[in-house]
Amino acid sequence: MSEDISCPRCKTSKYRNPLLKLLVNVCGHPLCDNCVDLLFVKGSATCPTCNISLRKTNFRVQLFEDSLVEKEVDIRKKILKDFNKKEDDFTSPDEYNDYLEFIEDLIYNLTNNIDVESTKRKIENYKKDNWESINRNRGKLSRDEEEIEGLIEAEKDHEQWKTQVLSVQENNFSKSKKRAAEALVDDLMCSDLPANQILARHASEKLQLEKRNAELPKPPPIRRPPSQVMFSTGIKVGKNSSSLFLPVPKQVEHEVYVYVEPTFDMEGPNPLGTKDLHDLGHIHHVRNIELSELAGGFIRTYPCQRAIQEAFCGLFYQPDP
Structure with a gap:
């Protein structure tokens, strides 16, 4: 913030x-x-x-x-709880697109306070007419949600199995270390060998024990299925889909394109440039733009230049005799 x-x-x-x-x-x-x-x-x-x-x-x-974004997010969550039909519930993509467009119109009206009462009546009428499908779809997961739920369950099972395997390996390793420590104490108490030789031998055995523990096979990581991407046209691509990309067309030799700036006969004075609009003071007759308009690519000189062109266009027009 x-x-x-x-x-x-x-x-x-x-x-x-x-x-x-x-x-x-x-x-x-x-x-x-x-x-x-x-x-x-x-x-x-x-x-x-x-x-x-x-x-x-x-x-x-x-x-x-932007607080307006917060309002839209809150309204969108509430609307989508009731307007929860999936693409499979429609007979054609056009019907599904019309349904999505209808939802966006409702959200836009409530966000910008446009026909609020009539929009709320549309929502209530929809709830009354479709209450059965609304309740049914609330407990029904989409294909993507089912895939995600399956991945989550697989990860939980894998993590549980991995924890059990590692705990068994760590338990065996700790028991081996304990037995080696007890054997070291017994050798120091009962053996006739020098203490430095006993310590050196147990040190090498400890290194071998740690090496064997490190070489034990670890549980492999879970393998996720390759993701599948769907374009807005409905074509699914990826390793998990049956659709493939079209082959790249062969390049055909042709003439290099050269851009030629178009010329227009204004039949009047030549249009003023951006610098001329500021120098001559024409820009002062245009209101200041807002930040949202500037973010959308709207520049203050556009309407000024267009108004001057429309005012002087055709002044020199001479009809054919």
């Missing part, structure tokens, strides 16, 4: 309070944890931004810097 983000109520920023923790609720408007404790001391209150009734127990830590 960047340092310029602050609580909209108390204006405390991350820069002034590094321990600042923003919380969000179903409405998506953030509040710091201190303001939540102060405003929701009775357990429920209204949001200071939109006046929606909220409960303190529904606040959660804000994960994304």
